[in-house]
Amino acid sequence: MIIKAKHFGLITGLLCLGATTVNAQRPLIQTKYTADPAPMVHNDTVFLYTTHDEDDAQGFKMYDWLLYSSTDMVNWTDHGAVASLKSFSWVTRDNGAWAQQVVERNGKFYMYCPIHGQGIGVLVSDTPYGPFKDPLDKPLVWQKEHWEDIDPTVLIDDDGQAYMYWGNPNVYYVKLNEDMISYSGDIVKLEKTPEHYQEGPWLYKRNEHYYLAFASTCCPEGLGYAMSDSPTGPWTTKGYIMQPTQRSRGNHPGIIDYKGSTYAFGLNYDIMHMETFKHHERRSSSAAKITFNEDGTIQELPYWSDTVLEQIESFNPYQRVEAETMAWGYGLKTEKMPDGKIVLNGIDNNESLLLRGVDFGKGAKKFSISAASIVEGGYIEIRLGSTRGQLVGTVEITNTGGMDRYATMSCDVKGAKGIHDLYFCFKSSAQKDNLFFLDHWEFYN
Known part of the structure; x- marks a missing residue:
């Protein structure tokens, strides 16, 4: 299990006891190291899919994808691993289950998974809980001339056209077909990469504005974003959702609308820092409510622990x-x-x-x-x-x-x-x- 640092015992005790500190933003999940949070809203519930850093990871040690759910944004239920590298028969790597995203269409749930060095695969399930299975028995996308096929994000636009973006350090996209497991046309590489873009794109739409959020600058990484009037760009960099800070290192955005508010998800090393400040890739997921200006731009968030994540409905104990x-x-x-x-x-x-x-x-x-x-x-x-x-x-x-x-x-x-x-x-x-x-x-x- 995770070993607690002796020097942090007093602080954790104060967090438990202090009525004013209990609402301060702490990582959503503490029982495992979770990274690359990819939220999806379905049936009035937030389904949070994450990557998984092993407890003893030094660098990236990632074998599977996890699922958590919540209806109030603060109490989360663990559903365990819903897919892994072993879900793909064609994958030969034993490490590299990197940032994925799940979307729903026509009653099916599609998980887009990068396999570092072997392209991007897709899995399908009849429920958000899995089991997820490979319908193609091959990658959906694999540009074998480089290793840039990571961190897919998918948006189904209001007209039904679906788009998948991905890439590090360049940005690519394709138009997905209605079956969500194939695409039409060529892979398009953005001629102009958004300023400070590193990796981890997240495609989001609000009103008539399209947003491309991403891990920005390096290192450390913040959460940056660009905007466009079209799902295919051109993209204009607008700034930061969260500034880079030495309090963290990497980052990865996820954005959803839920019960009247919009939330940004990202990652940090705050749980690991309760044990050590020696750097390892042992990350944790956090979320914060974001606010938009009249022109659609996003007001900058302070660092996760300086925000307050409010519970949006009470928890019912009279149920299993x-x-x-x-x-x-x-x-x-x-x-x-x-x-x-x-x-x-x-x-x-x-x-x-x-x-x-x-x-x-x-x-x-x-x-x-x-x-x-x-x-x-x-x-x-x-x-x-x-x-x-x-x-x-x-x-x-x-x-x-x-x-x-x-x-x-x-x-x-x-x-x-x-x-x-x-x-x-x-x-x-x-x-x-x-x-x-x-x-x-x-x-x-």
């Missing part, structure tokens, strides 16, 4: 909630089991999990959780507001005889009324590490 759903869970891990189930593990004594803005209404009376354990003396304190806040229940996690043998455990709940930040505080009187596996939980009123 996957245990790998959280706003903050530094030190915890998630794992996909052989049966495909995602569980929360890597749970050590005195670690905690936070869900923001949980609406208990007139009051919860009972709590249940599905857990597996091989130790005695484990329990979970249910607290409101902070890790030292009001204790409303304690559930004992008993020895189930195996980490693959789950049982439902429950406790009474008293005092959980209204809207609060919810903390699960993990405890044990007998063991320090790897206390139990958790599957799902639910409150009852």
Whole structure:
């Protein structure tokens, strides 16, 4: 699991306890290193597809693509890996699962995946959760004379024409056919690359303006953007969504409209910096609300940790909630089991999990959780507001005889009324590490 730096313990404790700091922007995902965030909105839900830096990565060590989802922008559910390099039979590389994007058309979900050094492939699924399969058994695009075929982005315009952009250091595009797995015409290379363009393009449209956001300058990289009146340009560089800063290194944009607001996603090294400032490619995804000027240009954002990401609706605890759903869970891990189930593990004594803005209404009376354990003396304190806040229940996690043998455990709940930040505080009187596996939980009123 991720090892927490001793010098950061006090700071993380303050973040848990301080009511004014809990809304400060921290990386969306803490259980894994996630990069190149590619959001998609479907059925009133944000589906966030990311690349995955391995925990021990020095340089780029990337094998698969992950999925997270949210309906409130702050509490995210882990769905595990939905595709990998092994999803392509023609891929011979064992590393290089770089920045992808998923779009929906006619009830199908298309994932455009760069394989560094082997072009851009496409996978298709009937659901946003996968499984994603290769319909071509070959690359969609591969310009073998160079290694510039990375970081695809796709936009389906209002007239139904789809465009795919990509490239580093040059920018290319094609017009995709309606089947989304082939294209018409030639590959077009932009005659004029937007100023400060590095890589990681993201194509977005708002009103009649087209936006090409990108990782800009180097190094460090910020988030730049250009605008056009046409999906094929010419593109005029407008400036930065976020200035380059020494507080980070790389970046990669994603932009969506969701529930009346527009959000920019990007990456940073903030989770890694909680452990070390020695540089490794271990990145984390963040998001912030963006604002437009009257002429369509974008107001610059400060650095991620200097923004506030507001929760846009309260969280309902009176439903089955996957245990790998959280706003903050530094030190915890998630794992996909052989049966495909995602569980929360890597749970050590005195670690905690936070869900923001949980609406208990007139009051919860009972709590249940599905857990597996091989130790005695484990329990979970249910607290409101902070890790030292009001204790409303304690559930004992008993020895189930195996980490693959789950049982439902429950406790009474008293005092959980209204809207609060919810903390699960993990405890044990007998063991320090790897206390139990958790599957799902639910409150009852």
